[in-house]
Amino acid sequence: MTTTLKVENLNYRRNLKRILADVSLSLTGNKIVGLLGENGAGKTTLMRLIAGVAKNAKGIISVNDKTDLATRKSLISYSNPLGGMATNKRISEVKDFYQQVYPDFDEQKYNQMITFLKLDESQRLSALSKGTREKLVISLTLARQASVYLLDEPFSGIDSMSRKKIINSIIQWKPADSLMVISDHYVSEIAPILDEIVVVKDNTIVVHKAADTIREESGQSIEDYYESLYGEADSND
Amino acid sequence: MEFDDKVPIYYQIKTVIYDQIIAGQLAPGDKLPAIRQLAVSLTVNVNTVQRALREMIDEGVVISQRGRGNFVTSNAEIVEQLKQELIDRYLKQLYDQLHRLNISDEQIVNEVTAYIERQGDLNDDNTES
Incomplete structure (x- = not known):
């Protein structure tokens, strides 16, 4: 069986500051994995490196056993927070752009999602609330037919109604054979949909476990377990 | 849910x-x-x-x-068995907790009977109002 996503001895520094140290991770199958850690722990950097948006790390990253950047990028759909888009663009124009750039963009699926999430395609990016913007990001990210989906903090600063809608879209439209990694620093809201959790702390991965195994072994909620990792020793992160 | x-x-x-x-x-x-x-x-x-x-x-x-x-x-038998297991599980919980408080078996039976009667009265009240 090929490993869907594999990271081996990844080391990354920026401005002489160590961001990631000896990160190794192996994810297989069609799981939903929670990438957890405090703000600044290195979650976003790890995702950007995996997606190929950030470069120059030491170590190996492979998707379906392929390591070269172009192949990797074609297999990964990463929730880019629309950073490069001009704010006067309409939703429909952003979609057109995605459709041109990504040959695996499934317009029919995209249309189902924006109908479900009640997005108005004529709206400009500058007029979108944080929740609506995130709904658009999720629709664009999931509309691609990829092997790996990376969602970077899709729930931060979003009201609970939008959150539920987004979680429902994920369950409904995540392709059955794909792997999904969702990063968050607040776990309780997504805990029921996670197969596994990966915790980044002090620049490296300290835990990689199945969610139901944690519940079974410790009798703790995922949130309590996650917080207990920070309990005793003071982290300097 | x-x-x-x-x-x-x-x-x-x-x-x-x-x-x-x-x-x-x-x-x-x-x-x-x-x-x-x-x-x-x-x-x-x-x-x-x-x-x-x-x-x-x-x-x-x-x-x-x-x-x-x-x-x-x-298979009705399997469903019946499932039901019995669930009843046993709840009863065991109740029994274990009361037993731990040194309440006698006889008193447990009496209390349960009395409780059911009170619940019955409550339900009657609700339907009348």
Whole structure:
């Protein structure tokens, strides 16, 4: 069986500051994995490196056993927070752009999602609330037919109604054979949909476990377990 | 639905479906919703639903028919057994807790009987008003 996503001895520094140290991770199958850690722990950097948006790390990253950047990028759909888009663009124009750039963009699926999430395609990016913007990001990210989906903090600063809608879209439209990694620093809201959790702390991965195994072994909620990792020793992160 | 995050989710899914079977909301021979549909309605992961289903199939309560879906067993005996197990589990909880407080078996029986009578009165009151 090929490993869907594999990271081996990844080391990354920026401005002489160590961001990631000896990160190794192996994810297989069609799981939903929670990438957890405090703000600044290195979650976003790890995702950007995996997606190929950030470069120059030491170590190996492979998707379906392929390591070269172009192949990797074609297999990964990463929730880019629309950073490069001009704010006067309409939703429909952003979609057109995605459709041109990504040959695996499934317009029919995209249309189902924006109908479900009640997005108005004529709206400009500058007029979108944080929740609506995130709904658009999720629709664009999931509309691609990829092997790996990376969602970077899709729930931060979003009201609970939008959150539920987004979680429902994920369950409904995540392709059955794909792997999904969702990063968050607040776990309780997504805990029921996670197969596994990966915790980044002090620049490296300290835990990689199945969610139901944690519940079974410790009798703790995922949130309590996650917080207990920070309990005793003071982290300097 | 709201889950208790301290208890494995697959186990709670199983409990929800078994409760529906015992309460008759899912009748013997009924088809279960498709896996993804169950996942969406319970707001859980497809894999977790699959694990719950596997266990229910292993326990003989759910029958999987290739290409057709998953069905509640039409074996009434199995459903009856499931019901008995659930009753035993709740009674054991109650009994163990009262027993630990040194309440005699006789008193437990009396208290339960009296409690049921009071509940009955309450229900009557509610229907009258």
